[in-house]
Amino acid sequence: MPDGRKYIGEWKDGKSNGQGTLTFPNGGSYVGEFKDGIPSGQGTFTLADGRKYVGEVQEGRPNGQGTYTWPSGRKYVGGVKNGNADGTGKMTYPDGKVEDGLWQDGKFAGASTKP
Secondary structure, eight states, rough: OTTSSSEEEEEEETTEEEEEEEEOSSSSEEEEEEEEEEEEEEEEEOOSSSSSEEEEEEETEEEEEEEEEEEOOEEEEEEEEEEEEEEEEEEETTTTTEEEEETTTTEEOOHHHOO
8 A cells, every 4th residue: 555554355345345464564463354444343453562452443443342462461351442441351460460440541440349
């Protein structure tokens, strides 16, 4: 593509639709489902710095349920909105610390109250 991105996968009506791989000029990539040229459905984003997201994708961004992992060993599993931890989720840190509960816009909001 003119901006340096490269797409390999299924096409329909001149757009990426179905399964495919999108590679970005910076070395990152997205592997998964596309709809009308936009990552949508289930997929994996891998960033050039080694961070990874596996899960639901809507309108080109992580949204829904997913798992983030960092090269440092940090891991988040739970709700995601616009690419950030949002909703119920659990963050585990390399030092053993765990934040399990409600997340808002990428920040831990506190333990969830479960009946």
